Amino acid sequence: MTMTAPARSWADLHSELVVSIAAMMAADGSPLRDYESLRCVCTAWRSALVPPYPCLLSLADAASVFSLPMRRSLRIYTSSEALDRTLSRLGRTGCRVRVVGSANGRLAVAVDDGDLNYARILLLDPHRGRVVVELPLPYEWVRKVVFTADGTVMAACDHGKAVYVGIRSGWVKGMQWTLVDNIDGDALADLALDAGGERLYCLDRGGAVRVLRIPRNGQNSQEATAVATLPPLIRLSAVFPAPYDAASRLTVIRHLFFCHGSLYQIWQKAAAPVKLGCGLTTAPADEIFVLRYDPKQWPAWEAVKDLGGRSVFVGQNSSPVVVRAAGVGAMPRVRADCVYWISGLGIPMVCDVAAGSTSEPCVTPGGVCRGVCWYFGDENMASIDRGAGGRD
Structure with missing residues (x-):
């Protein structure tokens, strides 16, 4: 009588063996999508394998990401292949490519070779390996692009102006960017859209925030023209308590984000003597201050040391991402109440806001790690703080 061996499921594979296989894949430079596929095999494998995010994205040579939890690099070939196909179709294979936005698992890439007739903003979906939206550049230099989760609204800025457009199902011939021409303050430092894409928050280099309503139906409508010529819907106070009123005049880089429904x-980089308490103290170049807006108090902006167990990842040209770093659903190997940022040399840094310490590299000195922005892939992960939209 022949005995049939009992069927075994993939879940029965020992967790240490699963981790070893995944480590071999990563060491071989396997694509990020293959590692994610391993995690999707079954619940046991998902528990055994650490999530790869947050990642540091690099476009040098082949597109790749460095996973902070894994401390390894992975390729995202699907993204670079989609980019190469589009550039080949445009006949612009040798042009400059810059990441100007990252959110909701997608990348905004500016393609520029000095000819505005061919310059483009591409919204890439690295997981599916395709270009979701292809738009002409609104003007010669775009510093940052922000967009909603479904990509139906996009806004872009350089240092002097901001524009927005309603995408809907894609760019339609004749559609135009709408210029926000009622920002009468300093040059812009950052932009943010609320969760519904109905309000655009414009932060200038003086710390003032203007909030404008975005037409739900996009462009080329009487509503769009009317809204574009109206005064800002709200102009938030730019008054800061001492000693941050002095620091605000020396700050070079500013970012805007929502956490727990607050703005x-x-x-960053207030490198000059600033009066902090009794006497003068030099704020070093990697000093990080976090301020929260509370309209019920005066001054409305207050410095905070507590992000409620959250941490925020910021980049020069990518939207800040707030993640859970403590408690249920916490992202692995992310410290709570910290700001993770990227230096001018592309080195990932972390600043402990609660401890008030100076910034330090995120990766051990033995690791070579540089990038242009943070990448989180699937924004539906439980660790991502989805309460980003505000109604301040």
């Missing part, structure tokens, strides 16, 4: 600013 926050991050200030």
Whole structure:
């Protein structure tokens, strides 16, 4: 009598063996999508394999990401292949490519060779390996692009102006960017869209925030023209408590983000003597300040040391991403109440806001890790704070 061996499922494979297989894949430079596929095999494998995010994205040579939890690099070939196909179709294979936005698992890439007739903004979906939206550049230099989760609204800015457009199912011939021409303050430092894409928050280099309503139906409508010529819907106070009123005049880089439904600013690189308490103290180049907006108090902006167990990842040209770093659903190997940022040399840094310490590299000195922005892939992960939209 022949005995049939009992059927075994993939879940029965020992967790240490699963981790070893995944480590071999990563060491071989396997694509990020293959590692994610391993995690999707079954619940046991998902528990055994650490999530790859947050990642540091690099476009040098082949597109790749460095996973902070895994401390390894992975390729995202699907993204670079989609980009190469589009550039080949445009006949612009040798032009400059810059990442100007990252959110909701997608990348905004500016393609520029000095000819505005061919310059483009591409919204890439790295997981599916395709270009979701292809738009002409609104003007010669775009510094940052923000967009909604489904990509139906996009806004872009350089240092002096901002524009927005309603995408819907894609770019339609004749559609135009709408210029926000009623921002009468300093040059812009950052943009943010609320969760519904109905309000655009414009942060200038003086710390003032203007909130404008975005027409739900996009462009080329009487509503769009009317809204574009109206004064800002709201102009938030730019008054800061001492000593941050002095620091605000020295701050070079600012970011805007939402956490727990409140609006926050991050200030970076106030490298000059600033009066902090009794006497003068030099704020080093990697000093990070976090301020929260509370309209019920005066001054409305207050410095905070507590992000409620969250941490925020910011980049020069990518939207800040707030993640859970403590408690249920916490992202692995992310410290709570910290700001993770990227230096001018592309080195990932972390600043402990709660401890008030200076920034330090995220990766051990033995690891070579540089990138242009943070990449989180699937924004539906439980660790991502989805309460980003505000109604301040």
